[in-house]
Amino acid sequence: MSEGVKFYQIGSRAVGNRLLDESLRTGQASPDRQNTLNSGHRACQGCGEALGARYVVDAAFRAAKGKLIAVNGTGCLEVFSTPYPESSWQLPWLHSLFANAASVASGVAAALKATGRDDIRVLAQGGDGATVDIGLAAVSGMFERNDDVLYVCYDNQAYMNTGVQRSGATPPAARTATTEAVGPRPGNLFGAGKDMPRIAMAHEISYVATATVAELHDLEAKVEKAMSLRGARYLHVLVPCPLGWGSAPADTIRLARLAQRSGLFPVYEAENGEVTSTLPIRGQVPVEDYLRPQKRFAHLFGDRPDTEVLSRLQLLADRNIARFGLLPEEVH
Amino acid sequence: MRQQVEGSRAIAQAVAWCRPAVVPAYPITPQTHIVEAVGAMAKEGTLSPCEYLTVESEFSAMSAAIGASATGARTYTATASQGLLFMAEALYNAAGLGLPIVMTVANRAIGAPINIWNDHSDSMSQRDAGWVQLYAEDNQAAVGLHVVAFRLAEELSVPVMVCVDGFVLTHAFEPIELPGQELVDAYLPPYHPRQLLDPEEPVTIGAMVGPEAFTEVRYLAHHQLLQANDRFPALAGEYAAVSGQRLSALSAYAVEGARTVVVALGSVCGTIKDAVDELDASIGVLALTLYRPFPAAAVRAALSGADHVIVLERAFAPGAGGVVSADVRAALAGLPARVSTVVAGLGGRAVTKASVQTLLAQAEEGRLGELSFLDLRTDLVDRELGRRDDVHRTGPHASHLLRETGVPSTRIG
Amino acid sequence: MLDVRFHGRGGQGVVTAAELLSVAAFVDGHESQAFPSFGSERMGAPVVSFCRISDVAIRVREPVTQPDAVVVLDASLLHQVDLFAGLSPTGYVLINSVRTLPELGIEELVDRHDADRLVTLPATDLARQHLGRPLPNISLLGAFAALTGAVSLGSIATAVRQRFGSDVAELNVAAARAAYTIVKEARRAPAG
Numbered sequence: 011m012s013e014g015v016k017f018y019q020i021g022s023r024a025v026g027n028r029l030l031d032e033s034l035r036t037g038q039a040s041p042d043r044q045n046t047l048n049s050g051h052r053a054c055q056g057c058g059e060a061l062g063a064r065y066v067v068d069a070a071f072r073a074a075k076g077k078l079i080a081v082n083g084t085g086c087l088e089v090f091s092t093p094y095p096e097s098s099w100q101l102p103w104l105h106s107l108f109a110n111a112a113s114v115a116s117g118v119a120a121a122l123k124a125t126g127r128d129d130i131r132v133l134a135q136g137g138d139g140a141t142v143d144i145g146l147a148a149v150s151g152m153f154e155r156n157d158d159v160l161y162v163c164y165d166n167q168a169y170m171n172t173g174v175q176r177s178g179a180t181p182p183a184a185r186t187a188t189t190e191a192v193g194p195r196p197g198n199l200f201g202a203g204k205d206m207p208r209i210a211m212a213h214e215i216s217y218v219a220t221a222t223v224a225e226l227h228d229l230e231a232k233v234e235k236a237m238s239l240r241g242a243r244y245l246h247v248l249v250p251c252p253l254g255w256g257s258a259p260a261d262t263i264r265l266a267r268l269a270q271r272s273g274l275f276p277v278y279e280a281e282n283g284e285v286t287s288t289l290p291i292r293g294q295v296p297v298e299d300y301l302r303p304q305k306r307f308a309h310l311f312g313d314r315p316d317t318e319v320l321s322r323l324q325l326l327a328d329r330n331i332a333r334f335g336l337l338p339e340e341v342h
Numbered sequence: 343m344r345q346q347v348e349g350s351r352a353i354a355q356a357v358a359w360c361r362p363a364v365v366p367a368y369p370i371t372p373q374t375h376i377v378e379a380v381g382a383m384a385k386e387g388t389l390s391p392c393e394y395l396t397v398e399s400e401f402s403a404m405s406a407a408i409g410a411s412a413t414g415a416r417t418y419t420a421t422a423s424q425g426l427l428f429m430a431e432a433l434y435n436a437a438g439l440g441l442p443i444v445m446t447v448a449n450r451a452i453g454a455p456i457n458i459w460n461d462h463s464d465s466m467s468q469r470d471a472g473w474v475q476l477y478a479e480d481n482q483a484a485v486g487l488h489v490v491a492f493r494l495a496e497e498l499s500v501p502v503m504v505c506v507d508g509f510v511l512t513h514a515f516e517p518i519e520l521p522g523q524e525l526v527d528a529y530l531p532p533y534h535p536r537q538l539l540d541p542e543e544p545v546t547i548g549a550m551v552g553p554e555a556f557t558e559v560r561y562l563a564h565h566q567l568l569q570a571n572d573r574f575p576a577l578a579g580e581y582a583a584v585s586g587q588r589l590s591a592l593s594a595y596a597v598e599g600a601r602t603v604v605v606a607l608g609s610v611c612g613t614i615k616d617a618v619d620e621l622d623a624s625i626g627v628l629a630l631t632l633y634r635p636f637p638a639a640a641v642r643a644a645l646s647g648a649d650h651v652i653v654l655e656r657a658f659a660p661g662a663g664g665v666v667s668a669d670v671r672a673a674l675a676g677l678p679a680r681v682s683t684v685v686a687g688l689g690g691r692a693v694t695k696a697s698v699q700t701l702l703a704q705a706e707e708g709r710l711g712e713l714s715f716l717d718l719r720t721d722l723v724d725r726e727l728g729r730r731d732d733v734h735r736t737g738p739h740a741s742h743l744l745r746e747t748g749v750p751s752t753r754i755g
Numbered sequence: 756m757l758d759v760r761f762h763g764r765g766g767q768g769v770v771t772a773a774e775l776l777s778v779a780a781f782v783d784g785h786e787s788q789a790f791p792s793f794g795s796e797r798m799g800a801p802v803v804s805f806c807r808i809s810d811v812a813i814r815v816r817e818p819v820t821q822p823d824a825v826v827v828l829d830a831s832l833l834h835q836v837d838l839f840a841g842l843s844p845t846g847y848v849l850i851n852s853v854r855t856l857p858e859l860g861i862e863e864l865v866d867r868h869d870a871d872r873l874v875t876l877p878a879t880d881l882a883r884q885h886l887g888r889p890l891p892n893i894s895l896l897g898a899f900a901a902l903t904g905a906v907s908l909g910s911i912a913t914a915v916r917q918r919f920g921s922d923v924a925e926l927n928v929a930a931a932r933a934a935y936t937i938v939k940e941a942r943r944a945p946a947g
Contacts, residue, residue, distance in 0.1 A: 076541055077541045078541065079413065079539045079541070081409060082548075088550075089550060092546055092548075092549035092550060093549075093550070094549050094550050094551045094552055094555065095549075095555070097546035097549060099544070099546050100544060101541065101544045102538075102539035102540055102541055102543075102544045102545060102547075103539075103544070103545075103546045103547065103548075104408075104409065104412050104539055104547045104548055105546075105547070105548030105549065106405060106408050106409070106432070106435050106439070106548055107405065107431055107432060107435055109401065109405075109431075110401065110402065110405035110408075110432065113366075113397060113401070113402040113403075113405035113406045113409070114405045114406065114408050114409035115409060116395060116397070116402075116406050116409065117364060117366065117395070117405065117406030117407060117408060117409025117410035117411075117413070117417070118409040118410065118412070118413045118539065119409075120364045120366075120393035120395050120406065120409075120410055120415070121363060121364050121393070121409065121410040121411075121413035121414060121415030121417075122413060123391075123393050124363035124364055124391045124392060124393040124410075124415055125363055125391070125413075125414060125415055126391070130541060147398055147399055147402070148398070148399075148401075148402050148405065150398070151397055151398030151399075151402055154398070155395070155396070155397075157395075345781075346777055346778045346780075346781035346782075346787065348774070372793070458793070459793060480814075509790070509791075509793040510790065510816050513790055513791060513793060514788060514789065514790040514816075515773075515774045515777045515778065515787070515788065515789040515790065516777075516787070516788045516789075516813070517781055517786060517787070609816045610816065611814075612813075612814030612815055612816055613814070613815045613816050613817055615814050616814050616815045690793070692817045692818050693816075693817065694817040694820070695815055695817060
């Protein structure tokens with residue numbers, strides 16, 4: 011962990027951008043960085059979750075001055091980071107089951123408190139399936155009890171690890187293995203989709219935020235903010251999955267940015283149930299720009315585009331924009 | 343101190359003296375008095391430091407226990423019946439991870455049909471989850487078993503389930519010699535984990551294990567569980583030395599020289615002993631306390647002189663027969679003894695001295711079959727089977743049977 | 756061994772009565788066991804509880820089907836439930852009622868049992884008087900002590916004081932003592 015990291019990418023937005031003052035670069039830009047999620051894991055090329063997790067856990071680790079325990083639910087992150095007998099994790103890490111990361115983390119936090127070690131902080135991680143479906147009761151319980159855990163959901167919008175099946179976070183019209191692009195209404199149905207960040211806000215916990223892997227400073231800052239607070243906190247990160255979304259591995263960050271700029275994935279912070287900040291949309295794009303590069307929406311395009319579904323998706327985006335006030339005020 | 347006290351209260355007190363640092367709690371009849379009592383002690387500070395977590399399900403309770411135990415906290419919870427099933431996945435997880443959690447199972451039947459009364463179907467359904475299973479014959483034993491359970495769990499890194507008959511023991515008042523804080527402290531040292539989530543020495547717990555190593559990992563778990571065959575008696579012996587309370591993997595009552603021996607687990611053993619005492623026959627009772635690991639060698643030794651072994655079970659395997667009987671039969675392989683299975687007291691039906699004496703008389707006369715159900719109302723069964731032959735839309739299974747038995751509240755036994 | 760069975764309705768303290776009787780017996784130096792016939796926690800539903808008192812360790816766990824004493828906290832159960840099933844011919848019966856045995860319409864009980872051992876007592880009224888609440892259970896324990904001699908009034912008082920806060924405990928003890936006195940005096944008087 012003490013070997014310096016060499017960068018061959020010059021001027022990228024993510025790492026080592028020489029145009030930025032050093033103090034403004036992300037922690038990942040430092041050649042002396044030590045990653046809690048080390049290289050050698052088995053994630054796919056372009057995996058948004060691997061990128062997001064590295065930033066999140068490193069930021070949490072820094073904020074906790076190295077005293078951090080991570081609890082992971084079953085899923086892509088857990089599987090690709092711990093291919094027996096190897097592990098990518100450089101911090102204490104526990105994986106129990108699919109549905110229980112939140113409960114296990116509650117237990118860890120309780121043990122730290124009972125044994126006088128609550129200077130050590132607790133991070134729980136899970137994918138969208140683990141968080142909004144099978145583990146929802148556990149997450150809600152943790153929120154309701156205000157257990158001292160930061161829960162981070164890496165949302166790639168389907169059960170990716172098991173072969174891209176629909177979850178409660180899968181967006182309308184998306185193709186998955188259980189919502190195939192066939193029949194009179196191809197892809198996932200409308201009306202589907204749990205708005206987990208707003209469910210978290212309804213519990214009035216101290217901090218809820220959404221983020222994407224397109225704005226890594228923003229992501230780090232939100233983790234730092236969350237770690238400055240105690241009690242139950244929730245972070246929901248959009249992490250494109252090239253395999254499941256049918257997108258190019260090189261497009262991961264770009265797609266995350268387009269999701270935010272279309273309005274389909276609003277980025278904001280909330281405290282105690284009230285929205286406190288939003289990431290404004292700079293250069294709004296129509297939803298098509300975001301959807302087109304993804305094969306999971308290919309059935310909406312082609313010779314006869316499904317204009318009805320596309321306009322319904324645009325309405326969803328517009329509603330988010332209105333609800334969160336995502337377009338900056340007109341400058342007069 | 344000897345006190346006349348409710349079983350649940352005594353158990354809660356014993357557990358509190360063991361100084362659990364984290365207690366996740368979710369209510370289910372009939373364990374509620376236990377977790378309530380522990381909760382009160384944690385809240386008023388007599389049990390401290392202790393984080394009492396009111397979780398949102400039994401699955402969450404065992405999950406929180408897993409997290410707490412892996413973080414170095416002595417951890418306890420309690421459940422029964424449906425709750426035990428709801429946490430089934432986590433039971434296997436806890437055992438597989440080698441976490442020394444102690445849990446009370448207030449034995450209760452599993453539905454459908456829903457039933458809140460005592461039998462062993464819940465713990466028997468999880469007998470292969472990798473936990474040590476101990477069955478208390480009375481509340482005195484229940485108290486001692488919980489204290490020994492923490493020692494055993496932490497020594498072997500195996501979780502331990504202490505099974506206590508729901509209602510029959512949990513809600514019964516009887517005289518109990520309670521050990522007290524000093525005695526428990528002398529017997530049970532602080533918890534020193536074999537694995538620990540610790541930023542100073544990071545480890546990865548719960549990684550996937552593939553075909554190349556899974557068999558070995560599971561074999562080691564089996565090996566650990568088998569150690570309890572020696573370690574439980576040894577640790578129980580140490581407890582006896584400080585407390586005067588004797589506990590053993592199994593206890594033989596009038597077995598020496600007996601031609602017939604009844605094997606049973608839990609509170610029913612007391613009734614069987616009373617029944618046997620009144621009969622002028624050579625009948626003994628073998629009460630099993632340790633059920634997992636199955637103390638096969640000790641069972642074989644105890645039953646080696648018997649002609650007829652009657653296993654009186656509080657659960658059964660539908661479509662197959664006995665549960666405990668299968669283990670007993672295997673332990674007696676090659677010996678000439680005949681083994682009969684009697685399924686008794688399902689869903690809380692009282693196992694009476696009179697019924698036991700009737701069954702033993704049948705046994706003496708050679709009229710006890712290989713598998714029988716004690717006090718089975720064959721008239722009701724036959725009538726229902728006849729009805730099913732006549733009518734296709736028979737409706738819910740239970741409804742017609744209850745119509746025949748009358749309003750439950752007018753019955754005593 | 757003395758096998759006692761309590762009958763009443765949820766909310767009348769049937770379960771507590773059996774428990775406190777077992778504690779009283781323990782205080783007197785006996786072995787004892789108490790447990791309810793378990794059911795859902797519902798006010799007004801018929802409830803049964805059991806207590807065994809012995810001088811040797813009690814191992815049996817079955818419900819009391821051959822009681823040596825039956826205590827009835829709610830006389831409205833009399834013609835609904837077979838309260839006296841299995842009662843020994845020399846058994847004791849204690850019924851919470853303002854009415855006499857003939858008025859209750861259970862003459863056959865009187866015919867089959869020792870009249871000396873059958874008592875009715877207005878325990879609810881006593882409870883209202885001493886506690887301000889219609890909870891007859893502790894009064895009936897006092898009466899039980901007088902009727903059977905199986906436990907002492909003093910040990911009932913001890914059991915009550917262990918269970919309840921001081922004010923409530925003393926009121927209950929007073930009710931038990933009053934019931935005890937009534938039964939003792941009635942038995943001294945010639946049968947009428």
